[in-house]
Amino acid sequence: VTELAIAAGTEVAVRMSEIAVSGDADDVLVSMGLGSCIALALVCRRGRACGLAHVMLPDSGGRESDRPGKYGDQAVPALIARLALLGVHPTALDAVLVGGAQMFVDTPGMEIGVRNQAAVRAALRRARVPVTAAATGGSTGRTVRVHVATGSVTVREAGAQEVCLR
Amino acid sequence: MTMARPRYTDLQLDALREVANIGSGTAGTALSSLLGRSVAISVPGAAAMELADAVDAAGAPEDVTWVIVVAVGGDLEATALLLIGKRDADAICALLGVDSDSDTGRSALEEVGNILVASYVGALGRLTGFVLTLRPPASAHDMLGAVVGSVLASRSHGRDYALMLDSELRVEHEAIALSFMLLPTPEGVDELLRRIGLGD
Numbered sequence: 152v153t154e155l156a157i158a159a160g161t162e163v164a165v166r167m168s169e170i171a172v173s174g175d176a177d178d179v180l181v182s183m184g185l186g187s188c189i190a191l192a193l194v195c196r197r198g199r200a201c202g203l204a205h206v207m208l209p210d211s212g213g214r215e216s217d218r219p220g221k222y223g224d225q226a227v228p229a230l231i232a233r234l235a236l237l238g239v240h241p242t243a244l245d246a247v248l249v250g251g252a253q254m255f256v257d258t259p260g261m262e263i264g265v266r267n268q269a270a271v272r273a274a275l276r277r278a279r280v281p282v283t284a285a286a287t288g289g290s291t292g293r294t295v296r297v298h299v300a301t302g303s304v305t306v307r308e309a310g311a312q313e314v315c316l317r
Numbered sequence: 318m319t320m321a322r323p324r325y326t327d328l329q330l331d332a333l334r335e336v337a338n339i340g341s342g343t344a345g346t347a348l349s350s351l352l353g354r355s356v357a358i359s360v361p362g363a364a365a366m367e368l369a370d371a372v373d374a375a376g377a378p379e380d381v382t383w384v385i386v387v388a389v390g391g392d393l394e395a396t397a398l399l400l401i402g403k404r405d406a407d408a409i410c411a412l413l414g415v416d417s418d419s420d421t422g423r424s425a426l427e428e429v430g431n432i433l434v435a436s437y438v439g440a441l442g443r444l445t446g447f448v449l450t451l452r453p454p455a456s457a458h459d460m461l462g463a464v465v466g467s468v469l470a471s472r473s474h475g476r477d478y479a480l481m482l483d484s485e486l487r488v489e490h491e492a493i494a495l496s497f498m499l500l501p502t503p504e505g506v507d508e509l510l511r512r513i514g515l516g517d
Contacts, residue, residue, distance in 0.1 A: 166369035167466055168477070184378030184462020187470050207368070207470045218477065254467040255386065255455040263471050292463025294379055309381050309460045 160298070165190070165203045168221035172233045174200035176300040183294045185250035187264035189223065189271050189287070190295045192247040193230055193280065194302040194317065200237040201297045202230045208263065209270035223270030227278055246275050247304045247317050248285040249295040256290055264288070284316040325480070325506075329515050330363045333482060336509070337361035339444055340437035341484035341497055347436035348486055348495075351429065352412050359485035368469050371479045375400060375498065378462025385430030385456045386468055389438055392447035393508060395501040396472045397434040400461065401426060408493045427454040433486075433497065445512040472500065480506045 160179040165171045167188060171180050180203040182190040193202040204219075204226040211222035219229035231241050251268035268287050275282060286293060286306045294307045304317040325333070341358050349356040366374060375398075376382070383401040401409065406426055410417035415425045431454045442449045457464045473479055482499040501509060510516045 167372060167469070168369060184372070184460040184466060186460070186463030186467035188466055207466070208475065214475075216477075221477075252463065252467075254457045254459060254464050263467070290457075290459075292379075292460030294460070309379075309463070 160300070162296075165205045165220075167205050167207050168218040170202065170204040170220035170226060170230050170233065172200055172202040172230070172237060173299045174237045178299045180297040180299070181294070182249075185293045185295065186252055186254045187250070187267060189251045189264075189267040190249045191226060191230065191271055192249070192295065192297045192304050192317075193234060193244045194247065194297070194304065195234065195239045196243050196245060196302075198302060199239045199243075200234055201299045201302060202234050203295070203297050204230045206267055206271055209266040223267055224274050227271060227274035227280075231278055231280070241278060241280060244280045245283040245317070246280045248272070248282060248287050249293055249304075249306050249316070251287040252289050252291055252293070254290060254292065286316055325365055325510075329510055332513055332515050333363040333480070333506075333509070334361050336441060336444065336513070337363060337482040337484055337499065340440045340482075340499070341486065343440035344433040344437040344497060345486050347432050348429070348488070351432060352409070352488060352491075354412070354491055355489040357487045357489055359487070361482060361484040363480070363482050365478050365480045368473060368477060368479055371469060371481050371500075372462050372466050374481060374483070375465045375496070376461050378460060380461045381459060382461045382464070383426055383456065383458050384461070384464040385427055385454050386464075387430060387434040387454045388452040388472075389434070389449055390452065391449040393441070393445075393449055393501060393505045395499055395505050396468055397437065398465065398468065398498040398500070399430040399433055400496040400498070402494070405493045405495060408488075408491055412491070423456060423458075427456045430454045430456070433495075437497065437499070445509065447512065469500070472502070474502060476503055478503075
């Protein structure tokens with residue numbers, strides 16, 4: 152009997168300002184090279200689906216944008232709404248945050264990472280979604296993977312091994 | 318604010334490419350005298366890109382790379398980035414007689430960035446009559462996407478697109494390559510085009 156290699160999963164890249172949701176167990180949602188950006192992973196505790204938003208800036212200031220993942224205040228409700236279309240109730244969601252680093256220490260105007268994290272956490276509080284794990288701040292780039300099959304979230308920092316956050 | 322993709326004509330992009338060519342030529346001459354080696358310059362690129370595409374265009378997002386950033390101000394607001402891979406950084410530091418893993422190595426790479434940006438921007442100023450100022454360089458040695466994405470987030474002023482002028486400098490016989498990127502603000506691009514007689 153020939154054993155076929157099990158597919159490692161289809162990686163779905165979620166780039167700056169993008170959001171993605173999936174209920175397909177083969178999918179792995181990935182944001183590579185997060186600096187000041189915040190990756191917001193929403194995971195359904197009942198295993199229905201997962202979502203990932205790659206947030207670039209904290210606050211839209213009420214401006215409309217056709218990039219629902221760009222601003223923290225818009226990305227949270229947008230991702231919750233997309234997951235609702237897959238039958239996920241907001242009360243079944245856990246949030247995991249990754250990123251929000253300051254890549255250049257002591258450089259004015261580069262503290263966006265801190266503001267991104269604060270904006271996403273505030274929007275999650277408004278939506279009553281708990282943050283159950285986070286790898287944020289510091290001055291290191293990170294890559295996050297959301298494994299739809301298991302709902303696990305893994306993170307890798309530059310030059311380090313991948314570790315499991317959830 | 319949703320901004321439509323800025324539309325630059327082929328003529329405008331050709332002119333911007335020529336500006337980048339003059340700037341990177343001057344930067345290449347400076348690098349050549351700094352390292353005592355000949356330097357070849359690639360044909361520069363000029364394109365307006367979605368920010369996520371601009372991050373991808375810089376290279377593989379997880380590659381750990383030296384990035385030296387210099388903010389340009391005055392009559393033209395822009396960000397200059399010099400991308401140096403680990404092996405290239407080691408080779409440059411070896412030519413300069415410093416250890417790339419030390420603070421001295423980091424300072425040396427920042428100084429290389431500073432000299433290249435000053436040369437490029439100086440040529441741009443002479444060409445356009447702009448009075449331009451440079452901030453001190455900042456550097457990071459990390460995932461390329463993390464660094465470039467952070468620069469774009471902080472310097473794109475909420476816009477969805479960036480104009481990227483990029484060129485590659487190759488040090489002959491040393492297998493050293495550096496990428497140079499100039500990211501003017503949208504207002505900066507308009508001002509630059511007006512100054513070279515191709516504005517709206």
